[in-house]
Amino acid sequence: MNIAIIAHDEKKELMVQFCIAYCGVLSRNKMCATGTTGKMVAEATGLEIQTFLGGSQGGDQQIAARIACNEIDMLIFFRDPLTPKPHEPNDMNLLRLCDMHNIPVATNIATAEVLIHGLERGDLDWRDIVR
Numbered sequence: 135m136n137i138a139i140i141a142h143d144e145k146k147e148l149m150v151q152f153c154i155a156y157c158g159v160l161s162r163n164k165m166c167a168t169g170t171t172g173k174m175v176a177e178a179t180g181l182e183i184q185t186f187l188g189g190s191q192g193g194d195q196q197i198a199a200r201i202a203c204n205e206i207d208m209l210i211f212f213r214d215p216l217t218p219k220p221h222e223p224n225d226m227n228l229l230r231l232c233d234m235h236n237i238p239v240a241t242n243i244a245t246a247e248v249l250i251h252g253l254e255r256g257d258l259d260w261r262d263i264v265r
């Protein structure tokens with residue numbers, strides 16, 4: 135499965151901790167990320183992560199393009215609901231594209247845990263069939 139991860143600045147440490155906790159299952163999948171998120175997680179976990187540009191440089195749109203082509207099987211996007219972001223419309227577009235292609239998406243750690251456990255159980259194997 136292709137897993138994309140993105141975290142706003144205030145949620146990056148949470149993303150690092152999440153990826154440390156689930157390093158085992160994540161390592162059996164292909165991962166990609168926006169620039170800073172990917173760099174921080176790769177350094178902390180040793181996971182191989184394809185990193186795109188930084189979010190503010192268009193990295194989120196590079197991931198959006200892959201989602202639009204249905205090339206991503208899961209998006210974990212830890213958003214900060216408290217701080218307004220200049221590229222907020224891009225964030226909404228990411229979620230919209232996930233809905234277009236039925237791509238499982240988590241915007242907080244509670245849902246991300248459910249998705250990861252589902253991934254481990256094989257609940258997302260249908261993605262290989264429909265993609």
Ligand SMILES: O=C(CO)COP(=O)(O)O
Pocket residue numbers: 140141142143167168169170171172187188189190193194221225
């Ligand atoms: O801002 C982001 C997504 O909107 C995240 O980008 P970075 O991982 O490069 O900080």
